[in-house]
Amino acid sequence: MLDRTHPPAFVKSNSFQLPQASNTTLINGVKVIHLDTIHQELAKIELVFEAGRWFETKPEVSHFTVHMLDKGTMSMSSREIAEIFDRYGAHIELASNFDFTTVSLYALSKHIHLLIPVLFEILTSPAYSESELTQLKEHFIQGLRVKNEKTSYLASKLIRQRVFGNVHPYGKSTEIPDVENISTSDLVDFFTSRMKPSHAFILGKVNKLDYEELTHKINELGIANSNVPSYTVPDQQRAPDYITKTGSVQTSIRFGKHTLQRNHQDYPGLLLLNYYLGGYFGSRLMKNLREEKGLTYGISSSISSFKNESLFLIGTDVNRENRDLAIDEILKEIKLLQTVINADELELAKRHFIGSLQGEMASPFSIMGKVKNIELNELTDEYYQNLISNMDHITNQELTDLARNYLSEDSFSRISVG
Numbered sequence: 001m002l003d004r005t006h007p008p009a010f011v012k013s014n015s016f017q018l019p020q021a022s023n024t025t026l027i028n029g030v031k032v033i034h035l036d037t038i039h040q041e042l043a044k045i046e047l048v049f050e051a052g053r054w055f056e057t058k059p060e061v062s063h064f065t066v067h068m069l070d071k072g073t074m075s076m077s078s079r080e081i082a083e084i085f086d087r088y089g090a091h092i093e094l095a096s097n098f099d100f101t102t103v104s105l106y107a108l109s110k111h112i113h114l115l116i117p118v119l120f121e122i123l124t125s126p127a128y129s130e131s132e133l134t135q136l137k138e139h140f141i142q143g144l145r146v147k148n149e150k151t152s153y154l155a156s157k158l159i160r161q162r163v164f165g166n167v168h169p170y171g172k173s174t175e176i177p178d179v180e181n182i183s184t185s186d187l188v189d190f191f192t193s194r195m196k197p198s199h200a201f202i203l204g205k206v207n208k209l210d211y212e213e214l215t216h217k218i219n220e221l222g223i224a225n226s227n228v229p230s231y232t233v234p235d236q237q238r239a240p241d242y243i244t245k246t247g248s249v250q251t252s253i254r255f256g257k258h259t260l261q262r263n264h265q266d267y268p269g270l271l272l273l274n275y276y277l278g279g280y281f282g283s284r285l286m287k288n289l290r291e292e293k294g295l296t297y298g299i300s301s302s303i304s305s306f307k308n309e310s311l312f313l314i315g316t317d318v319n320r321e322n323r324d325l326a327i328d329e330i331l332k333e334i335k336l337l338q339t340v341i342n343a344d345e346l347e348l349a350k351r352h353f354i355g356s357l358q359g360e361m362a363s364p365f366s367i368m369g370k371v372k373n374i375e376l377n378e379l380t381d382e383y384y385q386n387l388i389s390n391m392d393h394i395t396n397q398e399l400t401d402l403a404r405n406y407l408s409e410d411s412f413s414r415i416s417v418g
Helices: 061-067 078-087 109-124 130-147 151-164 176-180 184-194 208-220 267-279 284-292 320-337 343-362 364-376 383-393 396-406
Strands: 022-025 031-035 042-049 091-096 101-108 197-204 241-243 250-259 299-305 310-319 413-417
Touching: 031 208, 031 364, 042 109, 042 364, 061 091, 061 101, 061 130, 061 184, 078 109, 101 109, 109 208, 130 176, 130 184, 151 241, 151 250, 151 310, 151 413, 197 208, 197 364, 250 320, 267 284, 267 299, 267 310, 267 320, 267 343, 267 383, 267 396, 284 299, 284 310, 284 320, 310 320, 320 396, 320 413, 343 364, 343 383, 343 396, 364 383
Parallel strands: 031 197, 241 413
Antiparallel strands: 022 031, 042 101, 042 197, 091 101, 250 310, 250 413, 299 310
16 A cells, blocks of 8 residues: 655656757758657647847847748738638747747648648748738837836846847847837848748657658758857946836846856856756745745846857846845845855755756657757757756855856846836
């Protein structure tokens, strides 16, 4: 009989093995990665373009170029495109970020052959209708006006400017006049220049004929533009800044700094320090500011690793009268990292991080996300296994050394809005 009065024994596991994906390079240089780990008869086809904010000639031209793709082609209206996807229970997802834009098709495997022509018409002959662009811009501007009323949005925008500068793609922000000045000719130029894929990620069941048709169509898209603009990160502005917002009872606090990228030897230790400091619900910052002092509902720290740079960010929202106390307590926890790391709390952070990472292996989409991360950021196949192993073996002394090197209190820029 199972004794339910005692919890099961803890079994420590540091293994992390990604399934093997097939990898093919087409004549036009596009890498096609196929991973068949979905038991159901469905698939996701994702095309990745080096056409994110890093490559923009005007603010948000990347966003509008990709989000206009399903708003009509030379032979189909946006309504006709939507009706086709609805008819077959399929979904198209368009996204752009700092480094890449992506076009993804989710569909039942049996319908892929019917949807391939539609997908590639979208990718080869978008209409870029003036009326559709006007409507999309109006919606974007409305959303921007709403976000600009939020202290959390303003603080996050300003801290990126402090860290990267307002010219760097990771630091510059979008204002309403920028959106108003975007024209269909801007989109056509950006589409022509940048919208040739560098990678295709296929997840799920795709039969041989459909796979061959897919790769044939991808090959016909041509060769991606290999020109990559270069930007430098200026010296950070570290003087604390407090921006008042009339009528706000809340103050949003952000600490930020330029930090290590994934391929740096100290990155695993820094990632663990981040997790211990503010990366999960049991972190030091949560215990201090939420549980012990009741200053906030939530506070977190994170490392955002982009393709070319990384950002270390601490963020919280507090009542305006608690701003100074909250900042003092954040600074205290940062300083403590350089001298004292609680062994029990560190072990809990390690186990939570590693367990969460291993738990993500239950999702095929998460697995493909990690394969994609390795491929797009030119990491080794053993990246995640090495990350876990390095984290597990790092000592408290090594972590305090890393904190002194990379997380001193005066290395952070600080912004408060509210």
